[in-house]
Amino acid sequence: MEQFYNLIEPDMKAVDAVIRQRLHSDVALVRQVAEYIIQSGGKRLRPALVLLSAGALGYRGTYHQELAAVIEFIHTATLLHDDVVDASDLRRGRETANAMFGNSASVLVGDFLYSRAFQMMVAVGDMRVMRVLADATNVIAEGEVLQLMNCHDADVDEQGYLQVIRYKTAKLFEAAAQLGAIIGGGTPAVEQAMATYGIHLGTAFQLIDDVLDYSGAELETGKHLGDDLAEGKPTLPLIFVIQNGSAEAAACVRSAIESGGRDDLPLVLKAIRATGALEYAKRKAGDEAGLAAAALDVVPASQYKDSLLELCLFAVARSH
Numbered sequence: 191m192e193q194f195y196n197l198i199e200p201d202m203k204a205v206d207a208v209i210r211q212r213l214h215s216d217v218a219l220v221r222q223v224a225e226y227i228i229q230s231g232g233k234r235l236r237p238a239l240v241l242l243s244a245g246a247l248g249y250r251g252t253y254h255q256e257l258a259a260v261i262e263f264i265h266t267a268t269l270l271h272d273d274v275v276d277a278s279d280l281r282r283g284r285e286t287a288n289a290m291f292g293n294s295a296s297v298l299v300g301d302f303l304y305s306r307a308f309q310m311m312v313a314v315g316d317m318r319v320m321r322v323l324a325d326a327t328n329v330i331a332e333g334e335v336l337q338l339m340n341c342h343d344a345d346v347d348e349q350g351y352l353q354v355i356r357y358k359t360a361k362l363f364e365a366a367a368q369l370g371a372i373i374g375g376g377t378p379a380v381e382q383a384m385a386t387y388g389i390h391l392g393t394a395f396q397l398i399d400d401v402l403d404y405s406g407a408e409l410e411t412g413k414h415l416g417d418d419l420a421e422g423k424p425t426l427p428l429i430f431v432i433q434n435g436s437a438e439a440a441a442c443v444r445s446a447i448e449s450g451g452r453d454d455l456p457l458v459l460k461a462i463r464a465t466g467a468l469e470y471a472k473r474k475a476g477d478e479a480g481l482a483a484a485a486l487d488v489v490p491a492s493q494y495k496d497s498l499l500e501l502c503l504f505a506v507a508r509s510h
Contacts, residue, residue, distance in 0.1 A: 194497045194504075198241045201255055205237055208259040212306055219291070223299040227266055227287045235395070235501075237262045239366035242501075243384050245494035247374025253314055254373055260323065261366045263307040268330055268362075270300035275338065278417070318372055326365035333357025342422035344444040348429055355396045356389060363392030383485045387498065390482035394505040397475035400425040401468050402510070404459060419458060422450035426474065427467040428458070435465040475506050 195202065213224045237258035244254035272278070273286040274293045288296040304327070311323050336354045340346045367388030371381040403418045404427055418425050424447050431443045439461035446454040462468060479502040489495050 194500055195238075197493055197497055198238060198245070201241045201245075201258070202234065202238065204252070204255045205234075205241070205258045205262070208255055209262060212259060212263070212310060215302065219295055220299055220302050223270075223287055223291050223295050224266075224303060226290065227270060227299075228262070234262065236265050236362055236366045239363060239388060239391075239498075239501075240370050242494050242498050243367045243370025243388075244374045245370070246384075246489050246492055246498060247371055247376045247380070248490075249370065249374035251373070253316075254370060256310060256314060257319065257369050257373070258366075260307045260310045261362065261369070263303045263310070264323070264327060264330075265362055267300040267303040267307070268334070268358075270296045270303070272334070275334070277421075316372070319369060322365050322368055322372065326361050329357050329361045333359070333361065337423070340424060342448050342450060344424060344432060344447040346424040346429065347433075348426065351424060351426055351429055352393070355393050359396040360389045360392030363395070364388035367391075380488055383488045386485040387482045390478045390485065391501060391505055394475045394478035394482065394502070397426060397471050397478065398506060398508060400427055401471050401475070403427075404462055405468055416452050416455045416458075419446055419455060420450060420452050422447050426471045427462050430467040430470050431458075431461050431465050435461055435467075439464060472506065479503070479506050 209228060213221060213228065215221050215224070240254055240258040240261055270287055274288045274296050277288075278286050279289040286296075287299070291299075307323070307327075311320050314320075333354055333356075337358055340350065340354060364385050365388070368381060368385040371384040376384065400418070403416065403425065414420075419428070428443050428447060432440045435443070442454060442457050442461055446458050482505075483499055483502040486495060486498055489498075
């Protein structure tokens with residue numbers, strides 16, 4: 191991953207400069223909350239995807255830096271709103287913005303980031319870019335509502351859960367990769383390939399997040415073990431236990447999803463281990479990463495393409 195970031199280091203520094211410039215507001219609390227969440231860490235994978243996909247198509251302008259910042263603002267806005275909805279108090283090992291500044295400030299600053307992102311995309315002056323980002327933002331909002339509807343519902347199946355992932359998480363990966371192809375002047379086939387790459391990569395990342403929620407070290411993941419269970423989220427490991435575990439294990443997981451909280455976490459972890467649910471979720475993530483890599487066959491060889499392929503491996507092998 192160090193080699194991957196070295197390749198785009200100058201562009202990432204330029205993106206950071208754009209972010210700081212565009213965060214400016216005359217309202218002090220807006221600046222304070224936005225700066226806190228933007229500087230709270232994270233891999234910056236989504237903006238990196240814009241830079242890498244544009245580089246893979248030979249783009250050498252500066253619009254990709256602006257669009258990478260737009261993607262990061264949209265992502266950050268979703269985090270602010272998610273943490274309020276989920277009543278989360280920890281993200282990336284730090285207090286969430288809502289824990290630090292309150293729910294009202296978090297929601298309103300999330301709105302500021304959304305609106306600033308739309309100001310920035312209009313400035314690029316490309317209708318196709320605006321359409322991709324507007325559609326992505328709308329689909330992400332639908333995914334957040336779908337996830338809310340699924341909370342405490344133990345009858346959600348794998349297909350229903352994958353729909354939530356593709357809407358809520360993978361859609362922004364898809365948009366990021368597609369934007370690079372658009373501004374890089376890729377053919378329709380290449381543009382579609384980059385979009386396909388993004389959606390499968392994003393799905394793989396989320397599936398591994400699901401695994402880490404029941405197996406990761408809190409110091410590495412920056413979140414409490416069992417957060418998804420506490421919120422009553424029927425993620426893939428739990429769905430697998432319900433569909434493939436013993437009657438006792440399935441009943442335990444059903445009850446835990448429906449009631450929420452962490453009281454049943456030890457029993458749920460035991461059921462997950464007994465059924466091989468984490469291994470199944472990892473295999474599904476590997477399948478998605480494989481589809482992402484295959485989509486790049488039509489993209490010309492380059493260091494940027496190599497890095498995009500490396501991301502497929504990292505998505506599945508990571509521990510945080």
